[in-house]
Amino acid sequence: MAELRAKTSPQGSDPARGSLIGKRIPKMDAPDKASGRTRYIHDINLPGQLHAKILRSSERHAKIVSIDTRAAKALPGVHAVITAADVPWQRPIGVAKDHLPLKTDRVRSLRDEIAAVAADSVEIAEEALGLIRVDYAPLPVLTDPVAALAPDAPRIHPAPQGADGGPSLKPGLPVAYTGKPDNVAMVMEYAQGDVAAGEAGSALVVEDVFRLHYVTHCCLGVSGVIAEFDPSGNLLLYSNTQVPFLHKREFAELLDIDPGRVRIIQPPIGGGFGSKLDIYPFEPIAIFLAKITGRPVKLVFTREEEFLASPTRQPVLLKLRSGCTKDGVLTFREVETLHDNGAYTSWGATTPFVMMQTVSSLYRVPHCRYRTRAVYTNNPYAGSFRGYGNLQATFAVEAHMDRLAEALGIDPLEFRLKNAQDPGEVTPQGMHFKTCGLKDCLRTAAERGDFLRKHAANRARWSDGDPVKRGVGMASMLHVGGGAKIYPSDGCGTILKIDDFAHVTLITGASEIGQGSETVLAQLVCEELGLPLSAVTVVNNDTDITPWDVGVHASRTTFIAGNSAIGAARKAKDKILALASSKCGDAAEALDLAEGCVVKKATGERVFELAKLIRSLHFSDKAELVMTTHYYEPPSVHQDKQFKGDVSAAYAWATQVCEVEVDTRTGIVRLVKVTGAHDVGRVLNRLGIEGQIEGGIVMGQGYALTENLMVEDGWVRNPNFRDYKLVTAPEIPEIDVSFIETMDGEGPQGAKGVGEAPAICIAAAVANAIYNATGVRLTSLPFTPERVYRALHGAAQPLEWNVPQ
Amino acid sequence: MTIERYCAPRTLDEALEILRAGPVSPFAGGTDLMPQSQAGRVRLAPVLMNLRRIEGMGGIAENDGVVRIGALTTMTxxxxxxxVRxxxxxxxxxxDHFASDQLRNAGTLGGNICNASPAGDTLVPLLVLDARVELAQKPNGxxxxxxxxxxxxxxxxxxxxRAPQELLSAIEIPLPAEGFYGAFFKLGTRPALDISAISIGLGALxxxxxxxxxxxxxxxxxxxAIRAARAEAELEGRLLDQDVIDAAVQAADTEIHPISDxxxxxxxxxxxxCNMLRRMLEDARSH
Incomplete structure (x- = not known):
């Protein structure tokens, strides 16, 4: 027995001995990734495969007069050149179903897809693109979201009209999208209490306008897909999607076939961060080309394309009005935002779901009003991105927490503690905080970051002669930590089989996008079954094999898929212990699984070797295998039409203290240290969670300081890593993270989701730190040297709220 | 754009022959040419010539008070x-402020000069050091x-x-006097892998x-990249007090023509x- 374990345990240690929970466990995919063995979609090539390229618009807003593809079609090596005219059966895609994969009569942004080529090589496909002639009739360009609301603004989505006066979006078939009389794509409004009464009862009211900029995900693995039809017309997609089961259905609808005939395989995905939640035109286009050519078609973006034609974080203009009593109790909050939707509607337009939660429920506020209008422009369109609106909302809310505290002469920590949520609270929005570590997060981050002492000391240095100032700032966040019930189900299925050698295959619907889910899921199963991690194989990337899951988003996978995996493991354990009980006579309740054996719970005495026991079940008269399934649906509810309801089974909390150095001669802000305290429910894989939090902090740092997708008049000016500045290794600050373990009752082993949390507070905390260093408050991101220098030297343009009602 | 021929000559002589037959796109590290041609900003000639294998075009040697640096010398x-140090x-x-380790391993001094970016990192110190460039061609055999x-x-x-048939073969720098003080400043959004928003070089005894x-x-x-003659004149031989620093900064302000990008x-x-020249002069004073 001991020998058996030694062979199967990694690194000579024995994780099966004692609990795996909270241990530092290397990610299962790390050796492959570190040694270059991982086969991403780029590395997959199917026999007979063609390569596809997309021709995008050279106009921001124009009518398409004509498209001439004759020369491209004649180029040797070209198998197909398609335009909207070749796929009259195409259907609108996206969150609001407001655009066609291949544009028909009109382009609305520079990423708009006009034609596509499938050829023997990428180079030939590229050359063919150069031979396609498009005549445009330019239309007035609208790139300012404020101007989009003007009565005489150009209409981005007028009711579709063909030359014959009929609908041209999708001739002859039902049109999901029928145009907009104005440029307003979406309005979301939320209210609780009585804001006027709240304001009347306020001793202090502050108001600011904030501007949040464009950033993009910068996944190292760019967007890509391979589409292939078998002779019966069944579709196989190799796809980087984060939502395979939802897409299976969408692609089936697109092709008007049974969803059962669509199979999606996800090769290892080089980062998602929310960018792969929607269907984008390149995916249907690859499918069209595969259907038309009868060959597998591969379409992988270049890096430049990834910058130009994948989604952005939602840019937002936000007005916040907040009040409190003279004792420092929050009275009301009123938010109005203008979201620049870009040319089409993707998930970015729905970020108010999350923003209003932060506004209403991060701290206790009796009266709130929230309103977002998302407007169409000729800009790139925004999708979902780690944090989903929460970076934007937290930036504004936490600036006001500092401003109110300062005006009252209360320190920022005390002011936050006074208004912080407690466990058990049900907020007016209906969120029930069964566990809530916010106050512990606040106190821990403040104490470990030496916040109060530094905050006072830095302030005292405002007027000394030193041009280099130090500042410290804090911000907290609330985010869903137990899934988010957006779809009919927020669940995940698991199939678990234990073979004759006690090797477990964990088949889960949950997608791995680098976040480390397969390791955590394996760990949770091993914890139940008393096995070492090496005894588990995780299968998680093929919709023909894996059970349903809603997708990887909303920080949900550890919580939802974890509970699902535990459920399946417990069923297997019950079956095994029942069998053992029937063989040894002890009650099943008196037995347990540990170290690859059935043991007596009381003494730990080994009764059976697990593999032998399972074989005895298999090779018997009543031959049976140990295979179980489990579907976990969290006990959360859909929000009602007023956006009220307990949408998540648990909520995650964090406070981050950021320390900065500001060179007032250059405006350079150096992030020196981040001290974070995160309520994660419970640490499952300590190594994994540390990596996830550090990575999130660095992503938040980029949002705060360096990253800026420069969109000017509809043009992306920096579609490359030279000019789009990610944080590089020398700038990464000292990071100190504490875990607040609130042991959530519903969470797997007490854990909550944490994927998005670490990126959310950084920009807000850095803004507060810059104020603490210099006495100057910045309300526009990012804090690049020039923006900070202008603000410090009175040369910044003040932000105004000039949005029409 | 189609590359008809790729060549990698072993000798300067051979390289210059190929250039004379032109048109040729010569490259060494390729760290500028590759992204520029990919982005369509530079059109590659039908002949692509790799200079890296030319013998005798690298190396750093000091002779008679002149340091000669072969054009193929990498930043590393x-x-x-x-x-140099x-x-x-x-x-x-x-x-030390040039791009990243990987690019410093590939990028050459000759390439950085011939790329002639206004923000080229080595150009500012080379101007401070009164560097001369040597160009070679082979017109008549x-x-x-x-x-x-x-x-x-x-x-x-x-x-x-540089004429199309010429190659930059070496850089020559007269050795500054012992005790020569030199300071380089580069401003970017981040400390590594960035292109200068501005850079300043200051050298003096x-x-x-x-x-x-x-x-x-x-x-x-x-x-x-430019020399600032008026600022230099304000400083030359004068006691480095606040008035002189002010005057030098004011002079510098008249010598630059920055654009917005x-x-x-x-x-x-x-x-x-202005701010950073002032800081550098104050640093030089206390040095």
Whole structure:
């Protein structure tokens, strides 16, 4: 027995001995990734495969007069050149179903897809693109979201009209999208209490306008897909999607076939961060080309394309009005935002779901009003991105927490503690905080970051002669930590089989996008079954094999898929212990699984070797295998039409203290240290969670300081890593993270989701730190040297709220 | 664009022959040419010539008070050189701010000069060091060379006086006097892997509170990296007090013509040249 374990345990240690929970466990995919063995979609090539390229618009807003593809079609090596005219059966895609994969009569942004080529090589496909002639009739360009609301603004989505006066979006078939009389794509409004009464009862009211900029995900693995039809017309997609089961259905609808005939395989995905939640035109286009050519078609973006034609974080203009009593109790909050939707509607337009939660429920506020209008422009369109609106909302809310505290002469920590949520609270929005570590997060981050002492000391240095100032700032966040019930189900299925050698295959619907889910899921199963991690194989990337899951988003996978995996493991354990009980006579309740054996719970005495026991079940008269399934649906509810309801089974909390150095001669802000305290429910894989939090902090740092997708008049000016500045290794600050373990009752082993949390507070905390260093408050991101220098030297343009009602 | 021929000559002679037959796109590290041609900003000639295998076009040697640096010398090799670190330290500082380790391993000094970016990292220190460039060609079956000051070589963004049949073969730098003080400053959004919003080079000899042989150069504030003659004149031989620093900064302000682009506005560039030159002069005073 001991020998058996030694062979199967990694690194000579024995994780099966004692609990795996909270241990530092290397990610299962790390050796492959570190040694270059991982086969991403780029590395997959199917026999007979063609390569596809997309021709995008050279106009921001124009009518398409004509498209001439004759020369491209004649180029040797070209198998197909398609335009909207070749796929009259195409259907609108996206969150609001407001655009066609291949544009028909009109382009609305520079990423708009006009034609596509499938050829023997990428180079030939590229050359063919150069031979396609498009005549445009330019239309007035609208790139300012404020101007989009003007009565005489150009209409981005007028009711579709063909030359014959009929609908041209999708001739002859039902049109999901029928145009907009104005440029307003979406309005979301939320209210609780009585804001006027709240304001009347306020001793202090502050108001600011904030501007949040464009950033993009910068996944190292760019967007890509391979589409292939078998002779019966069944579709196989190799796809980087984060939502395979939802897409299976969408692609089936697109092709008007049974969803059962669509199979999606996800090769290892080089980062998602929310960018792969929607269907984008390149995916249907690859499918069209595969259907038309009868060959597998591969379409992988270049890096430049990834910058130009994948989604952005939602840019937002936000007005916040907040009040409190003279004792420092929050009275009301009123938010109005203008979201620049870009040319089409993707998930970015729905970020108010999350923003209003932060506004209403991060701290206790009796009266709130929230309103977002998302407007169409000729800009790139925004999708979902780690944090989903929460970076934007937290930036504004936490600036006001500092401003109110300062005006009252209360320190920022005390002011936050006074208004912080407690466990058990049900907020007016209906969120029930069964566990809530916010106050512990606040106190821990403040104490470990030496916040109060530094905050006072830095302030005292405002007027000394030193041009280099130090500042410290804090911000907290609330985010869903137990899934988010957006779809009919927020669940995940698991199939678990234990073979004759006690090797477990964990088949889960949950997608791995680098976040480390397969390791955590394996760990949770091993914890139940008393096995070492090496005894588990995780299968998680093929919709023909894996059970349903809603997708990887909303920080949900550890919580939802974890509970699902535990459920399946417990069923297997019950079956095994029942069998053992029937063989040894002890009650099943008196037995347990540990170290690859059935043991007596009381003494730990080994009764059976697990593999032998399972074989005895298999090779018997009543031959049976140990295979179980489990579907976990969290006990959360859909929000009602007023956006009220307990949408998540648990909520995650964090406070981050950021320390900065500001060179007032250059405006350079150096992030020196981040001290974070995160309520994660419970640490499952300590190594994994540390990596996830550090990575999130660095992503938040980029949002705060360096990253800026420069969109000017509809043009992306920096579609490359030279000019789009990610944080590089020398700038990464000292990071100190504490875990607040609130042991959530519903969470797997007490854990909550944490994927998005670490990126959310950084920009807000850095803004507060810059104020603490210099006495100057910045309300526009990012804090690049020039923006900070202008603000410090009175040369910044003040932000105004000039949005029409 | 189709590359008809790729060649990698072993000798300068052979390379110059190929150039004479032109048109040719020569490259060494390729760290500028590759992204520029990919982005469509540079059109590659039908012949692509890799210079890296030419013998005798690398290396750093000191002779008669002149340091000769082969055009193929990489940034990493410059940083590893004792004579660069000790006697041409301002160049060493610029290499230390140059892109990333990977690019420093590939990028060459000759390439950085011929790329003639107004923000080219090595150009500012080379101007401070009064560097000369050596150009070679083979017009009549015989290698001919000419030498000229770097300031005359640079014409504008991406433009130099190099004729299509010429190769930049070496850089020559007169060794500064012992005790020569050099300082390089580069401003970007992040400390590594960035292109200068501005850069400043300052070189001088300390003499009893005064600066002598003052040389000041700026990057990314004019069509080429430039020397600031008026600022130098304000400083030359004068006691480095606050009035003189003010005068030098004011003079510098008249010598630059910064533009607004992705990296910074013209206004901010001007502010930074003034603020940072002031800081560098104050640092030089206390040095």
């Amino acid at each position: 090799q410059l940083m590893d050189s004792a004579v 000790e006697r041409l330290n301002i160049l060493w500082q610029a290499c 015989r290698i001919e060379t000419r030498k000229l000051p770097l300031a005359e070589f640079l014409l504008g963004p991406g433009r130099t006086t 300390h003499d009893d509170g005064c600066l002598r042989s003052v040389r000041i150069a700026f990057g990314a504030v004019a069509p080429t 992705l990296r910074a506005s013209g206004w901010y560039r001007r502010e930074m040249v």
